[in-house]
Amino acid sequence: MSVKIILRNTEYEVKPGMNLLDALRKINILPEGVIATRLGEMILEDEILKDGDVIKLISVISGGNQ
Amino acid sequence: MKCKTCGQKAVVNMRQHKLALCKEHYLEWIPEQTARFIKKYWMFGPDEKILAAVSGGKDSLSLWDILHRLGYQVDGLYIGLGIDEGIGYSQESQRLTKKFADERGLKLHIVDIQKEYGADIPALEDKSKRGQDKPCSVCGLVKRHEMNRIAHNLGYDVLATGHNLDDEAAVLFGNTLSWSRELLPRQKPVLPAHDGLAKKVKPLCRFYEKEMTAYAMLRGIEYIYEECPYSIGSTSIYYKELLNRLENERPGAKLSFYLKFLDAREKGLFAEQVESSTAPMFNCSKCGQPTKYDGECSFCKLIGIPSDEPSLLA
Numbered sequence: 556m557s558v559k560i561i562l563r564n565t566e567y568e569v570k571p572g573m574n575l576l577d578a579l580r581k582i583n584i585l586p587e588g589v590i591a592t593r594l595g596e597m598i599l600e601d602e603i604l605k606d607g608d609v610i611k612l613i614s615v616i617s618g619g620n621q
Numbered sequence: 622m623k624c625k626t627c628g629q630k631a632v633v634n635m636r637q638h639k640l641a642l643c644k645e646h647y648l649e650w651i652p653e654q655t656a657r658f659i660k661k662y663w664m665f666g667p668d669e670k671i672l673a674a675v676s677g678g679k680d681s682l683s684l685w686d687i688l689h690r691l692g693y694q695v696d697g698l699y700i701g702l703g704i705d706e707g708i709g710y711s712q713e714s715q716r717l718t719k720k721f722a723d724e725r726g727l728k729l730h731i732v733d734i735q736k737e738y739g740a741d742i743p744a745l746e747d748k749s750k751r752g753q754d755k756p757c758s759v760c761g762l763v764k765r766h767e768m769n770r771i772a773h774n775l776g777y778d779v780l781a782t783g784h785n786l787d788d789e790a791a792v793l794f795g796n797t798l799s800w801s802r803e804l805l806p807r808q809k810p811v812l813p814a815h816d817g818l819a820k821k822v823k824p825l826c827r828f829y830e831k832e833m834t835a836y837a838m839l840r841g842i843e844y845i846y847e848e849c850p851y852s853i854g855s856t857s858i859y860y861k862e863l864l865n866r867l868e869n870e871r872p873g874a875k876l877s878f879y880l881k882f883l884d885a886r887e888k889g890l891f892a893e894q895v896e897s898s899t900a901p902m903f904n905c906s907k908c909g910q911p912t913k914y915d916g917e918c919s920f921c922k923l924i925g926i927p928s929d930e931p932s933l934l935a
Contacts, residue, residue, distance in 0.1 A: 587865040590834055597632040597838065599622050599641070613846075615834040616787070616861050 558604040562589065562612040569604065576600035578610075588616055633835050636872035644839050651836050655687050655824050662810040664822040665779045671695040672777040672819075674768050675721075675729070677714030679837035679844040680783030682721050684825055686840060688781065689727060695781070697722055700767050701733035702760060703741025706850035714845045721842065730775070732767055738924050749923055755851055759923065766920040769910060772819035784823040787830035790875045791860040793882055806891035809883065816902045816911045829875065830861070 560567040560582060567582040575598060579586050589612040591598050604610065622631040624643035631641035642650055658664070665671060671688060675681040675697040688695040699718045704711045715731065722729035735741040740748070742763065746756035772780045789808070796804045814820040825833060837844050852858060867874045885891075902911040905918035907925075912918035917925070 585862075585865050585869050587829075587831060587868050588862065590831065590838065592838075597835065599631060599634050601622050613834060613838070615831045616858060616865075 556606050558606065558608045558610065560610045560612060563614065571604055571606040571608070573604060574600065575602045575604060575610070578604055584612065589614055632839070633832070635829070635832065637829070637868075637876050647835065648839055651828070651832070652687050652690050654827070656691055658810070658827055659691075659822075659824055662822070664781075664811055664824060665693070665820075667693065669694070669778040670776065671779045671781050672730075672768075672772050672775070673697050673781045674764075674783070675699050675718050676783075677717040677721075677845040678783070678848060679842065680785050680788075680825060680830075680833050682718070682783075682842050682844050683833050683837045683840070684781060684783040685721070685727065686725075686842060687836075688824070689725065696728040696730065696777075698730045698732070698768065698771050700764055701731060701735070702763075703733075703735045704743065704756075704849060704851065708847060708850060710845070710847070710850055717843055717845055730771060732771060734763060734767070740924075745923060755855075757851055757855070760851075762919055762923065766908075766910060766918070769817075769819050770908070773817065778820065780819045780821050782821065782823055783825055783833075785825050785828050785830045785833050786875060786879055787861050787864065788857075789823070789826050790864050790879050791857045793879060794860045794864060795856065806886070809886065817904065817909070818911050826879075827876070 556571055557568045558571050558578065560569060560578060562584065569578045569581055573581075575591055576586060579589070579591075579600070586600055591602075592611045592613065593602075593608055598610070622634055622641045623629065624631045624646055625640055626646040627643060629643040629645075632644050633647045634641040671693055673681065673685045673688060673695050675685055676699070685695060685697055697718065699715055701715055702711050719729060719731075721727075734745075738745075742756045742760050745763065746759045749759055768780055771777075793805075793808060796808065810823050810826045812818075812821040828836075836842075864875050864878075902913060903915045904910070905912045905916075905921055907917050907921040910918055910920070
């Protein structure tokens with residue numbers, strides 16, 4: 556049971572059932588620096604993450620750590 | 622989260638404005654706000670010819686898209702810098718810029734620095750030793766010179782760049798940390814034309830970088846995601862990340878930092894320095910562009926350095 560979060564070449568795993576904001580906090584990523592997508596659609600911080608979800612994060616700062 | 626306008630599912634949430642919007646209304650809101658900023662800061666009118674400096678990145682391509690959607694006469698200028706670093710950075714950014722222009726039937730001017738001056742940016746950096754192994758300083762000098770040259774030679778009224786609020790806040794933060802008497806007064810959304818320098822405007826200066834990324838993605842603009850390899854680890858990116866930490870704790874802090882600076886500037890906080898920064902300039906003895914000192918401008922000095930004779934430039 557997990558949710559996969561991908562940022563550039565790094566993959567993180569979090570438990571399903573939490574919202575995106577809590578998931579980003581858990582993996583120490585500032586929501587200000589990324590846009591999250593699921594199946595190509597943008598999702599917001601209140602979105603509940605479900606088992607099997609693959610969340611792709613797009614860094615908004617070019618060349619930054621995030 | 623619901624769209625404030627229609628109640629449908631929102632895709633963008635701007636905490637600093639307490640505003641969430643769906644795709645349709647966000648793509649209407651951005652051009653509306655841009656039009657408001659253009660008017661508020663007296664950037665340009667409907668009859669003026671605009672040259673948008675485009676790099677293939679999300680901000681500049683979005684700027685071009687927005688100005689075109691608003692009905693302005695806007696052409697693009699791409700400067701080929703010859704940066705490769707194993708990822709063909711310049712080649713890919715030029716391809717994406719050209720694709721963007723072709724798909725929309727927009728006019729794009731391309732200037733290739735290598736073809737024009739016989740050396741690309743990394744080679745010019747090698748000659749100058751100006752940037753301590755990073756060509757950012759040389760690159761900035763070359764871009765400023767070429768943007769001004771093309772705008773002037775082709776008769777454009779205004780040069781528009783895609784600087785967003787995060788860019789502006791990071792520069793302001795850096796200049797504030799060093800209390801730069803020279804640079805602080807120069808930072809504003811509009812730099813008027815003077816002494817042969819083209820008028821420069823930044824229509825996106827009040828949008829967060831995240832908002833511009835969202836705009837580019839929602840409009841389906843294909844942009845170069847991996848930005849300039851030389852920008853990795855730069856101070857400006859470090860400042861942006863610091864400011865985002867602040868923004869996370871205090872939504873609106875970045876916007877307020879920048880807007881209160883503009884307000885203080887308007888009220889005369891830098892009046893003395895503004896006066897000295899508008900002092901008359903000389904014309905370069907070689908290219909004719911304005912320069913602070915008598916003789917050749919920094920750009921012509923750089924181009925004129927023989928490649929086997931490295932020298933330090935001021």
